[in-house]
Amino acid sequence: MCGITGIFDTRGVGDVPRATLHRMNESQRHRGPVEGDLYFEPGLGFGHRRLSIIDLATGQQPLFNEDGSVVVVFNGEIYNYQDLIPELQALGHVFHTRSDTEVIVHAWEAWGENCVSRFRGMFAFALWDRNQQVLFLARDRLAIKPLYYALLDDGSFVFGSELKSLLAHGGLKRDMDPLAVEEYFALGYVAEPRTIFHQARKLPPAHTLLVRRGQPIPEPKAYWDLHFSLDNPMGVEDASAELQHRLQESIRLRMIAEVPLGAFLSGGVDSSAVVATMAGLSSGPVNTCSIAFDDPAFNESEFAKMVADRYQTNHHVETVRSDDFDLIDTLARLYDEPYADSSAIPTYRVCELARKHVTVALSGDGGDEGFGGYRRYRMHLMEDRMRSSMPIGLRQPLFRTLGRLYPKADWAPRMFRAKTTFEGMARSSVEAYFHSVSIMRGPMREQLFSDRFKTELAGYTAQEVFEHHAAKANTDDPLALIQYLDIKTYLVGDINTKVDRASMAHSLEVREPLLDHELLEWLATLPSSIKIKGQEGKYLLKKAMEPLLPNDVLYRPKMGFSVPxxxxxxxxxxxxxxxxxxxxxxxxxxxxxxxxxxxxxxxxxxxxxxxxxxxxxxxxxxxxxxxxxxxxxxxxxxxxxxxx
Incomplete structure (x- = not known):
């Protein structure tokens, strides 16, 4: 796991300032404390900070092809690199290392821009091909690894793993984008591809960007999308067996490392499933790490202990005090953009704990999106059934009136908090889901923002992010649609961002086996009826895990990773x-x-x-x-x- 950065002169071959690139590279030292290096040629500079995981002796970067005409800096892991090496060798390519990084340069030579479709993993990389005079950037399918870029006023194209490396250049303007501010106050994060600053962009998930010297910067190009076909006739029993097999394969690939490896264990279904599967694949005890809270309302540690005891893991627990709010400024500097998920605090602490014992940790992130686990999914499906049963001409005026008249009752039991439900019933499915996940909903933002700021927005609302993705979802299944929306928005902008920054702050590599793209592609073929059954979310995952995990872990109410x-x-x-x-x-x-x-x-x-x-x-x-x-x-x- 690493940090990458670089400067490319789009107008000519002027010298790249060494001091500037060094400053950019060192701003990400936490991502790769083991070693760092810079590479220069006319009009180009690459920087790299390394956290050694695979091929400790010869995996240094920047890394080159045989004649030095192709160079790459890479952050992440290509899990299927051992399968690709013999295929590339058969095409005549010569390998000088045992690292997954070298696969990238040879895959580029063999398959060009399509090389990314052959990679199974989490990655962000930049590659320079001197013969073609092109700079090629790529980001993995689920945006597990970050990549920022900007075209500066002097014609310099700069990129980096974190926005702070672009800021360290000194040429990036700090003018904030009002549309990004609107997205932040609606969602709690700035959605891809926007950043908080006008001049900078995030490379979207499953996209590449090919920059040619002397030509305008093109729009990024998509190379993958998730298609919910829901046409697999497999029943629950067969699907459970297949899921066990696929989980084993995904986790086995992510257990390849030459450094100490372990897993997060929260006591929830997802992390418990990962640990149980790891235990079956490991010759020795699995290292597990949990955070306990001194407030019982937020503490899941007893359930984590059940799993740790069952599999006799090397279990490490630390208690976080309920007033652990000293991280506010640390988090602001860590994320570089406004970021409002308060679970970043315990995530930071569990990464801090894990790094004391391991260098690589597997997590259960992505389970809710892939298997249908969020409580809001069940509420949305209920509302959607009601929406579809009533003509829109009757539904909208009736429920708009009820939503306006019914009091906001945060203090009341959940069953009496009907205002949100009434408001949701008056909306389309996409509009209602956006409304339900918004931190500050439309009426609140209308009151929050000044008239001047609303003029700057010119009518833009963050709902357009959801409408944009919904237009590409290619499904009218209500669960599949909101899973797709979450995979494109919340998973990328919130969950993966949170875990990457919190883990890299401690030089810890986190791998997410439930976000394996082949696993998600298979899940997207299964009918929604075996993901949520009645009021039971993650139904298929729980059935598959029944032989491996206690019922108290599988079927207890979902708790979440939150703070008071x-x-x-x-x-x-x-x-x-x-x-x-x-x-x-x-x-x-x-x-x-x-x-x-x-x-x-x-x-x-x-x-x-x-x-x-x-x-x-x-x-x-x-x-x-x-x-x-x-x-x-x-x-x-x-x-x-x-x-x-």
């Missing part, structure tokens, strides 16, 4: 919230309605409403402004990182 925000904001963080949300930084942007900010803070403090999620979103935005967006502070942090 509501209590923090009425207690120890009360003054910090006031200082941040009502302070000068947010006010100086001119983007927010001061009276509504005061309402959010005061209504939450009094207990009249639970505005913990919107307040956390504002708190993290203020932390981003203070730690990243302001040039003096940001450059100071980069300089400190390079010096360290």
């Amino acid at each position: 925000l509501a209590r923090w904001f009425r207690g120890p963080l009360r003054q910090r919230v006031r200082d941040a949300v009502l302070g000068p930084r947010l006010a100086a942007t001119g983007w927010f309605n001061k009276r509504y900010l005061e309402h959010l803070v005061e209504a939450h403090e009094s207990g009249a409403s639970d505005y913990s999620a919107p307040i956390w979103t504002l708190l993290m935005f203020e932390a981003f402004l203070r730690n990243v967006a302001e040039p003096t502070a940001a450059l100071h942090d980069v300089a400190e990182g390079a010096a360290a």
Whole structure:
């Protein structure tokens, strides 16, 4: 696992400043503390920081083909590289290392841009072909590994694993994109391909970008998509057996490493399934890591212990205190963009714990999206059945009226919180799902933003992100549609971003076997009826795991990996919230309605409403402004990182 960065002169072959590329590379030192190197030729510079996992002795980068005309910097793992080597050797290619990185340069020579379709893994890489004078960037199918890029005013094309490497260049403008701000306050993250800064972009998942010197930067090109055919006639029993086999294959590939390896074990179904399968494939005890919370309402450690005891793992547990909120500024600097998933705190802590014992950890990320595990899926399906049973001409006016009149009752038992359901019933399926996953829903954002900011948005709403992906989903199955939307948005922008930054902050490689693209392709052929059955989410995964895991782990209510925000904001963080949300930084942007900010803070403090999620979103935005967006502070942090 590594950090990559580079500078490409799109206009000519001027010298790339060594000091600038060094600064960019060192800003990502945490991603690869083992070693780093720079490569230069006229008009081009590549930087690489390495965390050695495979081929410890000869896998250094940048890495070249036989005659040195093709060079690559690579972040990630190509899990099927051992299968590709003999195929490439048969085509006449000579290998000088045992690393998966060298497969990339020879695959490029053999198959060109289509080489990415042959790779099974998580990856982001940049490749320079001197003979063709092209720079080729690629990102894996599920965007497990990040890749940012920008075209600067001087014609320099810069890229990096993290946005901080582009900021370290010094030429990237910090002008913020209002559309990205709208997306952040709706979703809690800035959706691909946008970034918080106008000038920078994320390479979308399953896309490549081919840049030729002297030509305009083209749009990225897609090379893969997930198609929900739902046409596999396989029953639950046969599908369970097939799933066990496919999980074993995916996990076996991800257990290839020359360094200590283990797994996260939360006590949930997904991580428990990974650990149980690993135990069956391993000759010795599996290393497992869990975080416990001193607040019983958030603590799953007893269920993790059940699995650890059953498989006699080398189990490591650390307790996180319920007031572990010291990471706010650390997270703002780590993510480089506004990022509002508060589970980043325990994720950071479990990665910190794991790195004390292993260099590679397997996780259960992606299980909810692939197997249909989120509670919101079941609610959406129920609403969708009701939507389809009523003519739109009757449904929309009726439920719009009920949604407007029914009080918001966060304090009431869930069964009485009908306002959201009524509002959802008046919408289309995509609009309703966007509404349900939004941190701050449309009416809240309408009150949150100032008139000036709404003018800058020019009518844009983050719902357009969902509409864009829904148009490509190619399915009218209600579960498949929202799974597809989550795989394109929440999984990429939230889950994978969270895990990559938290793990790389501690120089830990995390591998996600449930996000194997071949596994997801197979799951997408199965009918939705065996993913959610009645009120049971992940039905197929649970049936497949019944021989391997206790029922108390499989069939208990889903808990989640969360922190007690509501209590923090009425207690120890009360003054910090006031200082941040009502302070000068947010006010100086001119983007927010001061009276509504005061309402959010005061209504939450009094207990009249639970505005913990919107307040956390504002708190993290203020932390981003203070730690990243302001040039003096940001450059100071980069300089400190390079010096360290």
